[in-house]
Amino acid sequence: MLGTLHQSMSFDVILESPVLSTFYPPLRTLMGPGPSDVSPRVLAASARPTIGHLDPLFVGLMDDVKRLLQFAFQTQNELTIPLSAPGSAGMEAAFVNILEPGDKAIVCQNGVFGGRMKENVERCGATAVMVQDRWSDPVDPSKVEEAINANPDAKVLAFVHAETSTGVRSDAEQLCRMAKAQGILTIVDAVTSLAGIDLQVDAWGADVVYSGTQKCLSGLPGISPITFSSDAVAAITARKHTVQSWFLDMNLIMGYWGEGAKRAYHHTAPVNAIYALHEALLMLEEEGLEASFQRHEINHVALVDGLSRLGLDLAVALPWRLPQLNAVVIPQGKDDAKIRSHLLNEFNLEIGAGLGDLAGKQWRIGLMGSSSHQVNINQCLAAFESALAR
């Protein structure tokens, strides 16, 4: 009987075309370097009916999102918006708008993303003066001071606040103050720091700061919040060369994300992803920034404590550890890929592999945004206990 039904509904044909079926993802616990767990509230927001990107109600929502991002970035910067592309486009937007051909930028590298900054500088026709630090170490302010003194003509100091590849925090406040004192603009990668650790854009005098939605905000992946100080905007409007990217040209984007009714068409905003970001930012505002930082810190301590009872050590020295991204030394003789597969297949738990030189040597365990939660910590510790015992 079931066989007949099977035939009559042509399941054979359907089974021959596996493409022809809806994708039902498993319920993972996301403790890698991002995306982090997205809450049901944010997922529900993303599924609300799409409206036009020039609809007056959407324009109002854009204004709300800008205000909420100002809150998250701790800034009054008027030009504080979500770019319609991932964090790597946020990085590119920072460099292509500020740098012109022939400019010089001091770039600090202590992980993967400092290297990506160098790529961006050079693709702008500018020169990158590199300040290198060992991966797993923070950016060394004394080296930066030397570089600033040796390059008084530098236009930009660029560095990563929270290095996603190593789990290291650098002292953004000090670096921004040093640059400011010399009239140098700062470009700060806050992809992993925003909402996870303190980030005071105005108080620290940072000029261009970009982030991503899929880390400590726990919005949907794909959007890059970015903010520009008035000095940064002045540099953009004083440019001699057209920005090389049309899509990321802030002169055009300012018209699109400008105030209310005067909005000029630039591109179609990712409407539903903005719904999701709005909801994620509301949740952050409800919790409060300070409370969010504390939660990230408390859960970090609990995780490290549990890992240490399993014999696992962190790779980063205590003062520079990111609570939202824990770099763990892979013990001698343990098989990196096998253990991560075990965690994923037996526990639906995703953690991150090492990037670049750290591949095979470290794991990256994220406790970002909605993933920074007791339930996740317990799941993670139980999963590691099982994996290490094999």
Next chain:
Amino acid sequence: MLGTLHQSMSFDVILESPVLSTFYPPLRTLMGPGPSDVSPRVLAASARPTIGHLDPLFVGLMDDVKRLLQFAFQTQNELTIPLSAPGSAGMEAAFVNILEPGDKAIVCQNGVFGGRMKENVERCGATAVMVQDRWSDPVDPSKVEEAINANPDAKVLAFVHAETSTGVRSDAEQLCRMAKAQGILTIVDAVTSLAGIDLQVDAWGADVVYSGTQKCLSGLPGISPITFSSDAVAAITARKHTVQSWFLDMNLIMGYWGEGAKRAYHHTAPVNAIYALHEALLMLEEEGLEASFQRHEINHVALVDGLSRLGLDLAVALPWRLPQLNAVVIPQGKDDAKIRSHLLNEFNLEIGAGLGDLAGKQWRIGLMGSSSHQVNINQCLAAFESALAR
């Protein structure tokens, strides 16, 4: 009693902070130039739990999406992927990857988006030879032939298949054949054409073709499907200059969207938007391309018929009308903005205003993807009848 409840629930405070509330969009009927109506199936897909962008299951989904996009584009091109940004980034990706400084491109302009192509060409340090046609007319192949003959050194012929600003279809097949005969690469804007009218990438010999998800695919706004022929890939790999955009550099993106396990990290894909695109493409495959084109055509005829009974004429000559985007002449003495407000506020119906020179002179009524439906046509005609009678 109700007053007391009101007080006790602190509604006053909530009302004072309008930011602090979830955004519930109204249920609009989207008949503008995009986004189009997104079906409940696609919205539901976008709200499924986020998984990691390097998760083996997501990597499998990426392969399915590539195959479904090949189907939609009618191509075997291996490099057929969804870019993690809107259609305007798709346009930029086409130009920055193919053009190098000093190159020459013939650019056809018969609306807003041909002008945007020129901007992109020039930002690549290349020269744009413009072929101008009147807005509301198609690209004139005889002018293009002249331009090709006068510029045998041109590397690229670029044109818009379906001009979103005017509702005009150009003869992409003929234009691609003319370019091919001279060994010139084509860059084709198919933002509004894909899935709405016939678009045969391989049979017509188009080289780079990009689109958007928010038009006739009725996915969520924010993603740009793009396909590159083997000639286009050869041009990219033979470049002398680095691609000026890191985010859109296809040499890097090929590694990310390459086959299966060898995938290299580039950026974090917009996971949930890809779920939505996958579902939208499944719906297209279920319906069939030919059936989708026919549906767009039949509904277009029905709309035009109804509009004509209301005394409204189309702005585009019969052979070049896009079924998915109907440019309507605003009758003498009728107030553009007032009528569109009436449609939106009284009928929850969005239609498009005229762009550029056509502002105030034309409306753009979209029948794209899920919006190409009898229910929408009836709603639109009833709304116009009401608005015009006032």
